Amino acid sequence: MGKTFVEKLLAKYVGLEEVVPSQIVTVHPDHLLTHDNTAAIIQKIKPELEQYGIYSGSLSIIALDHVIPAASEKTATNHKLIREFVKKFKIENFFDVGAGVCHQLVVENGLALPGKLLLGSDSHTCSYGAIGAFSSGIDRTEAASLMLTGETWLKVPNSIKMNLNGKLKPGVYAKDVVLHIIGDISASGANYCSVEFHGDVDQFSVEDRFTISNMGVEMGAKNAVFLVDEITKKYLASIGIKESSYDTIYPDSDASYFKELSYELPGIVPVIACPHTVDNVKPVTELAGLEINQCLIGTCTNGRLSDLKVAAEILNGKKISPNVRLLILPASKEVLQKALKEGLIETLIEAGGTLLPPGCGPCLGAHQGALAPGEKCLSTANRNFKGRMGCKEAEIYLASPATVAASAIYGKVTDPREVI
Amino acid sequence: MKVWKFGDNIDTDMLFPGKYVYTCSTAEEVKPHLLEDLDPSFAKTVKEGDIIIAGKNFGCGSSREQPVLGLKAAGVKAVIAESFARIFYRASINQGLILIECLEAVKGYSEGDEIKLDIDRGTIVVGGKQFSFPKLPKEIIAIRDAGGLLPYTRAKLKNK
Numbered sequence A: 001m002g003k004t005f006v007e008k009l010l011a012k013y014v015g016l017e018e019v020v021p022s023q024i025v026t027v028h029p030d031h032l033l034t035h036d037n038t039a040a041i042i043q044k045i046k047p048e049l050e051q052y053g054i055y056s057g058s059l060s061i062i063a064l065d066h067v068i069p070a071a072s073e074k075t076a077t078n079h080k081l082i083r084e085f086v087k088k089f090k091i092e093n094f095f096d097v098g099a100g101v102c103h104q105l106v107v108e109n110g111l112a113l114p115g116k117l118l119l120g121s122d123s124h125t126c127s128y129g130a131i132g133a134f135s136s137g138i139d140r141t142e143a144a145s146l147m148l149t150g151e152t153w154l155k156v157p158n159s160i161k162m163n164l165n166g167k168l169k170p171g172v173y174a175k176d177v178v179l180h181i182i183g184d185i186s187a188s189g190a191n192y193c194s195v196e197f198h199g200d201v202d203q204f205s206v207e208d209r210f211t212i213s214n215m216g217v218e219m220g221a222k223n224a225v226f227l228v229d230e231i232t233k234k235y236l237a238s239i240g241i242k243e244s245s246y247d248t249i250y251p252d253s254d255a256s257y258f259k260e261l262s263y264e265l266p267g268i269v270p271v272i273a274c275p276h277t278v279d280n281v282k283p284v285t286e287l288a289g290l291e292i293n294q295c296l297i298g299t300c301t302n303g304r305l306s307d308l309k310v311a312a313e314i315l316n317g318k319k320i321s322p323n324v325r326l327l328i329l330p331a332s333k334e335v336l337q338k339a340l341k342e343g344l345i346e347t348l349i350e351a352g353g354t355l356l357p358p359g360c361g362p363c364l365g366a367h368q369g370a371l372a373p374g375e376k377c378l379s380t381a382n383r384n385f386k387g388r389m390g391c392k393e394a395e396i397y398l399a400s401p402a403t404v405a406a407s408a409i410y411g412k413v414t415d416p417r418e419v420i
Numbered sequence B: 001m002k003v004w005k006f007g008d009n010i011d012t013d014m015l016f017p018g019k020y021v022y023t024c025s026t027a028e029e030v031k032p033h034l035l036e037d038l039d040p041s042f043a044k045t046v047k048e049g050d051i052i053i054a055g056k057n058f059g060c061g062s063s064r065e066q067p068v069l070g071l072k073a074a075g076v077k078a079v080i081a082e083s084f085a086r087i088f089y090r091a092s093i094n095q096g097l098i099l100i101e102c103l104e105a106v107k108g109y110s111e112g113d114e115i116k117l118d119i120d121r122g123t124i125v126v127g128g129k130q131f132s133f134p135k136l137p138k139e140i141i142a143i144r145d146a147g148g149l150l151p152y153t154r155a156k157l158k159n160k
């Protein structure tokens, strides 16, 4: 019987001929990602760190991104603790305030490579499936244990094959595709499973794939992977990574899947995830005219150069409605610098946008751009849970950068196909 | 003992709002904010031995572990749901919070029913009717019996 991507990858990592779904295996991941939560993690294991030290300085990737620059004495103290830890234990991959959102940094810096296994104490660690890695989220306690021992257990998941067939129509983007899928299978539709994307995926750049894999967790998936192809290889070459430094893993053609689903892309329209669950998905046309107070373009889901480009094209020479605030949140310093060079930031600011430092910004409601009771935010982020942006009486709607940009012009939900 | 009944997709922001993630980390700091946006009476009146019954995808969303720490500290004996989100499930194993995935038990529950659990035998009695749920694999039982992941890891380091 043939094997799926995840079955082959996990077998390789445990040195077995084969593994089967539900089997528990002990793995040594290539990297462990932690962010501002590193402070809480290392405090859990203070005596053990003193006694045994860490497993290895190359395992951890640490990025300060969630509350940056520090919003209070407490968050500043957390950052300080983390910097001291990084120095003391010679952590090789550390990104300080301003570098960007952790997931973007992992991919941009070639730390997630095809065929590698990464875990992270952040639920969107599943993003690196975009370049053919296996990656998944864990909790803080597990991250603490991994820092000490370098190993943990994984249950071999069932695999779901998703066929994406045909070409998307203009005005419809990767974000619409992934929201459409989540709306179809529900927020728990891929629970505990490894999702593989097949079909006409060569229309999706690595940035598009990032958006889709990022939201794997919003359908409950353990990981969500695009198999390595020429597009992946070209992207990796563009960031200086040679083909000889990674291992491509492909599922067998007769692999056995727990479920197989097919989506006809030409039929997908711009959509919005409505409050308060990501699977509450409706066509933009159904919500057209709904008044909004804040627009957010950015985050680890849609804060890359291509996203800012789409938004800038729509907002070029226009002004946003006086009834909305438009927040621009590049996913990394590198994205910001490129966007500055291309004049995109100028266009967005000229249109009325406010630039935030590369990081998580208002996405988790801890600071910057929190909402007031009764307000509505249209955002390119990945979650619209009640209270997510700091206020339980506010509403969050999720859409593509094009939909958010078009809507910012009118202060109302607007179909991007009307303005492009 | 009280049984708290909730619906589908009880997410990590409902369980513990994101705005507190970087200001509350100990169980004692977390407890007053448990489920605060969904049912403010929960944190005030939850008692040792209470049980939570919920629908699909309990604990979906963030990887934050405060919800688990808080529920455990509040004395919640077990969460019984149709399904759990996977990071929440792992976090519960790591903290020793008992989760039971049992669709029949959730469907079979009506308000006021008494609930009895036998974790080792894998059975649950709801309003007089008995259901069974799969037992945990031995690797996971070892973590649970050690008192959670960190005690388990400490023992492993000591024996190295």
Ligand code: SF4
Residues within 6 Å of the ligand: A066, A101, A102, A103, A122, A124, A299, A300, A301, A359, A360, A363, A364, A381, A382
């Ligand atoms: S941008 Fe938002 S979703 Fe992404 S890592 Fe930061 S808080 Fe999480």
